[in-house]
Amino acid sequence: MLTIYNDQHVLHQGKVEMFRGELVPCFEVPARVDHVKSELERRGLGSLQAPDAFDESLLAKVHAPRYLDFIAHAWDEWVALDPANATRDALPSYWPTRGMRSDVLPKSFPARMGLFSFDAGTPLMAGSWAAARHGAACAWTAARRVIGGERSAFALTRPPGHHAGADFFGGYCFLNNAAVAAQALRDAGVERVAVLDVDYHHGNGTQAIFYERDDVHFASLHGDPLTDYPYYLGHADERGAGRGEGFNHNLPLPRGTDFTAWRAALKTALARIAEVKAGALVVSLGVDTFEGDPISGFKLRSDDYLRMGEDLARAGLPTVFVFEGGYAVAEVGVNAVNVIEGFGQF
């Protein structure tokens, strides 16, 4: 399988994140992608390419211009607040909640950090914008290769993207790579695209971006938001709105779910994707469903990812894989590449 690799991902390297009430070293580290790249090369699974030159205006098809403008300049504003900030990651501390306003753009940078985010777990640093923008270019390029006739392509990138909404970052995500890929497929004439999110965490950003649209069907298998991040979206009764009614499909699963139960949910999601007659598939490929993942709660084992790849291939759709989560760093390469290998063998 062709892989489009974000060689600028190393520019994004957070020091700390707020996790369960304390600042801890980041889980979302560069080594994650290095392990996947090494495993792809070790198995000789296809070639690695750099992304095509990317027209940033494409980002405005899934993200709000005022958000993009904020993210692009956030680091400079952070350092302008206090030169000592140059050695610190930018993290938000204040957020608008019920009854407060988000239509007015505050002058305060810390206030805008909160307006455009939903957690304090997503540090922003000098190279974050460049890394995220290049990652979106990888997702867009992978979609273009599939449009050009490749059966599948893999956007190997970080930071991940599925928690990023039109105008907010969070969950280690700044730009929604899967949404960029889906929009690229739509722009190329695919009448309906399915985005299937197999990451442990619900892709709240992707859901929100397409929630009122019937041309992109969103399906997600994930830890039940009653117990698991992102907590405030991902319930089964969220089925889409307006034209999008019926084109959002959440399958929350309890902590402790093993591959047998998980695979049954995947079958249900794929059956619905066939029913809505999707012409192409974007897979938000997180492997934090792994039993050894430090921040998640499913029980998938490494060999299960080979089966997952086979099941995804059986859908018989042109497929773009976009790398999302997975924090058991020693095993993330094997697990992610098992999906790619399983898909390609079928």
Ligand SMILES: NCCCCCC(=O)NO
């Ligand atoms: N900091 C709270 C947990 C963030 C989850 C990130 C992730 O893996 N999303 O898929």
Ligand SMILES: [Zn+2]
């Ligand atoms: Zn995740």
